[in-house]
Amino acid sequence: MARRPGRPGAEISDETRRIILECAGFGLTHEQIAYIVGLSAKTIKKYCSEELEMGTAKMVSSVAKTLYQTAMDRNDKGHVAAAIFFLKTRGKWREKDDESQGMSSDQVKAIIADFATALGNSR
Numbered sequence: 001m002a003r004r005p006g007r008p009g010a011e012i013s014d015e016t017r018r019i020i021l022e023c024a025g026f027g028l029t030h031e032q033i034a035y036i037v038g039l040s041a042k043t044i045k046k047y048c049s050e051e052l053e054m055g056t057a058k059m060v061s062s063v064a065k066t067l068y069q070t071a072m073d074r075n076d077k078g079h080v081a082a083a084i085f086f087l088k089t090r091g092k093w094r095e096k097d098d099e100s101q102g103m104s105s106d107q108v109k110a111i112i113a114d115f116a117t118a119l120g121n122s123r
Helices: 014-025 030-037 041-047 049-072 079-089 105-122
Strands: none
Touching (some): 014 049, 041 049
């Protein structure tokens, strides 16, 4: 079968793919990434879809790991906020003032503070 006429496929260097992966992880749009690497958005979508998806997944994984470690570290002053954020986003907790729908944020903070105090006393 004869090859269709037209431009040959884009050859994208490993360095460009690394930049695309990193930019996707930071949440840049395809258009912004394309501008940075000097390609069209259509080209990076066509030839670098794996980097676009993997970049986002790797960054979310990295941030989630750091957030989890911060939430579990009693010596880190941000641990309460990190724990609350983690439970809201990954644990599907919600802030609601309606008692029949769940706990208020003040109740969640009180429970976490009590838990942190209990851990401190048990060591």
